[in-house]
Amino acid sequence: MNEADNAKAVDVPLRVAGLSAYYGARQAVADVSMAFVPNSVTALMGPSGCGKTTILRCLNRIHEILPGAYARGQVLLGGEDVYDSGMSVIELRRRVGMVFQRANPFPTLSILGNVTAGLSRRLPAGEKLRMAEKALRSAALWEEVKDKLHKPASALSGGQQQRLCIARALAVEPEVLLMDEPTSSLDPISTLSIEELMTVLAAEYAIVVVTHNMQQAARVSKYSAFMLADETGVGRLIEMDETTRIFTKPSDRRTEDYITGRFG
Amino acid sequence: MTPERAAPVKSKVGLRHTTSIAGTFLTAACASIGAISLLCILGYVAVQGFRAIDIAFVTALPVPAGESGGGVANGIVGTAITVGLAVIIATPIGLLSGLFLALFGRGWFPEVVRFLSDVLSGIPSIAIGLFAYGLLVAPFRHFSALAASFAFALLMLPLILRTSEEAVRSVPRAVREGALALGLSELSATMRIVVPAARPAIITGLLLAIARVTGETAPLLFTAFGSQFWELNPTQPMAQLPLQVFTYAISSYRSWHEQAWAGALLLILAVLVLNILARVVLTPRSQR
Numbered sequence: 158m159n160e161a162d163n164a165k166a167v168d169v170p171l172r173v174a175g176l177s178a179y180y181g182a183r184q185a186v187a188d189v190s191m192a193f194v195p196n197s198v199t200a201l202m203g204p205s206g207c208g209k210t211t212i213l214r215c216l217n218r219i220h221e222i223l224p225g226a227y228a229r230g231q232v233l234l235g236g237e238d239v240y241d242s243g244m245s246v247i248e249l250r251r252r253v254g255m256v257f258q259r260a261n262p263f264p265t266l267s268i269l270g271n272v273t274a275g276l277s278r279r280l281p282a283g284e285k286l287r288m289a290e291k292a293l294r295s296a297a298l299w300e301e302v303k304d305k306l307h308k309p310a311s312a313l314s315g316g317q318q319q320r321l322c323i324a325r326a327l328a329v330e331p332e333v334l335l336m337d338e339p340t341s342s343l344d345p346i347s348t349l350s351i352e353e354l355m356t357v358l359a360a361e362y363a364i365v366v367v368t369h370n371m372q373q374a375a376r377v378s379k380y381s382a383f384m385l386a387d388e389t390g391v392g393r394l395i396e397m398d399e400t401t402r403i404f405t406k407p408s409d410r411r412t413e414d415y416i417t418g419r420f421g
Numbered sequence: 422m423t424p425e426r427a428a429p430v431k432s433k434v435g436l437r438h439t440t441s442i443a444g445t446f447l448t449a450a451c452a453s454i455g456a457i458s459l460l461c462i463l464g465y466v467a468v469q470g471f472r473a474i475d476i477a478f479v480t481a482l483p484v485p486a487g488e489s490g491g492g493v494a495n496g497i498v499g500t501a502i503t504v505g506l507a508v509i510i511a512t513p514i515g516l517l518s519g520l521f522l523a524l525f526g527r528g529w530f531p532e533v534v535r536f537l538s539d540v541l542s543g544i545p546s547i548a549i550g551l552f553a554y555g556l557l558v559a560p561f562r563h564f565s566a567l568a569a570s571f572a573f574a575l576l577m578l579p580l581i582l583r584t585s586e587e588a589v590r591s592v593p594r595a596v597r598e599g600a601l602a603l604g605l606s607e608l609s610a611t612m613r614i615v616v617p618a619a620r621p622a623i624i625t626g627l628l629l630a631i632a633r634v635t636g637e638t639a640p641l642l643f644t645a646f647g648s649q650f651w652e653l654n655p656t657q658p659m660a661q662l663p664l665q666v667f668t669y670a671i672s673s674y675r676s677w678h679e680q681a682w683a684g685a686l687l688l689i690l691a692v693l694v695l696n697i698l699a700r701v702v703l704t705p706r707s708q709r
Binding site for chain 2: 251
């Protein structure tokens with residue numbers, strides 16, 4: 158690695174190098190290398206089965222909780238390999254937060270309980286409340302829930318539940334926020350509010366969002382990666398670049414075919 | 422539908438319509454038989470038992486055969502103690518094994534546990550009672566309520582185990598992933614997020630298991646044995662409501678027959694209440 162690469166590695170909080178992921182005997186992703194830039198949204202695009210969600214799930218090692226699932230290669234957080242260093246999965250997941258495809262609030266906890274679920278239980282209640290308010294404000298949900306913090310989270314609408322899940326992830330103050338098709342189960346208005354939120358949050362976090370909605374990638378992301386499964390069903394990175402470039406002058410024919418709607 | 426429609430089409434549609442109605446009627450009729458038989462049993466037992474139910478029946482001790490009055494208070498309390506002890510024995514074991522199966526349920530060992538638990542749930546209760554007799558009564562030459570609790574616990578164990586496994590399994594994977602993604606340890610994610618989400622279904626399973634053993638009679642015959650007196654010490658023979666129903670029913674006294682019906686009514690009501698509770702627990706708060 159030369160000087161320039163080293164310098165670059167410092168302001169890139171999260172990188173993957175030569176990452177392959179498996180579900181038992183089946184390989185889902187082969188040899189993917191990507192860098193995620195701070196203070197910007199990176200979109201992972203591609204048709205179903207191209208491995209974009211698998212890549213995302215490798216970044217916080219949630220991939221490997223499925224029986225038989227594992228990954229090979231490097232995921233570097235701040236220069237440290239998360240698979241091959243002293244970093245525990247718990248520390249990793251506190252530094253790399255995740256929002257799922259469907260809002261998954263904890264059913265037995267209140268709104269407040271959901272937001273503070275990831276915080277240390279030893280924190281005083283006042284401190285927890287302060288951090289919860291900060292997270293809920295960041296997720297643009299505070300005004301809507303400040304009077305019903307002790308109501309069950311299930312009382313919220315779908316879009317509000319998804320913002321609650323974002324607040325829950327932000328409360329532990331991560332460096333990176335992973336979002337797995339965060340709007341795929343939401344109506345257009347809720348989708349819009351989540352997209353606006355992503356744009357705002359990009360000022361503070363590196364955001365990686367999986368989407369198969371190309372308009373969404375074009376609207377919210379600064380960088381885009383396009384992935385595609387090869388003939389054997391193994392997902393590969395086709396290209397990664399600034400989003401404007403991917404949508405105007407992609408360097409690979411397959412990317413162009415995909416974004417112009419010729420397949421996928 | 423209009424009379425002008427061509428005849429063949431109409432008859433075919435008409436035939437299908439008739440078949441459909443007949444099918445609906447047949448299935449509904451069969452479904453009603455189940456419901457009606459419960460109502461018949463409940464009604465008949467209620468009519469027969471109602472005559473003997475009064476305050477004394479639930480507060481007084483039995484009186485000698487031939488005398489009128491008296492009650493089954495010691496049997497009610499005895500059954501409550503015996504079932505209560507069985508719950509204390511079976512719940513932690515059943516719950517933790519269910520949790521184990523739900524979380525680490527792959528491989529040969531969990532499969533063996535599941536298979537054996539299914540076999541256990543199919544063993545006749547009289548055989549379980551005999552086993553408890555051989556283990557806890559014969560060696561001490563002494564009947565005890567504890568032996569009955571042990572037999573009840575064995576009957577409840579597979580039910581609690583399978584319902585808690587199902588309950589924990591039915592918590593969406595996304596909930597557990599959400600907890601892990603926040604940086605919670607496996608243990609915290611399970612205990613703080615997953616198990617609470619499964620709690621209503623676990624409690625329902627427990628209540629149904631209690632309902633299942635409350636009316637069991639066979640294992641009591643040679644474990645708790647029964648008693649005419651107030652006996653609250655579980656290491657002693659203890660009165661049991663199902664045993665009293667049995668003894669009174671096969672006696673030749675009219676007053677005891679009435680009391681047998683009344684005792685049966687109490688047992689059915691207890692099981693009914695437990696089942697209703699189990700339903701209420703499962704219904705989300707918002708829908709109550």
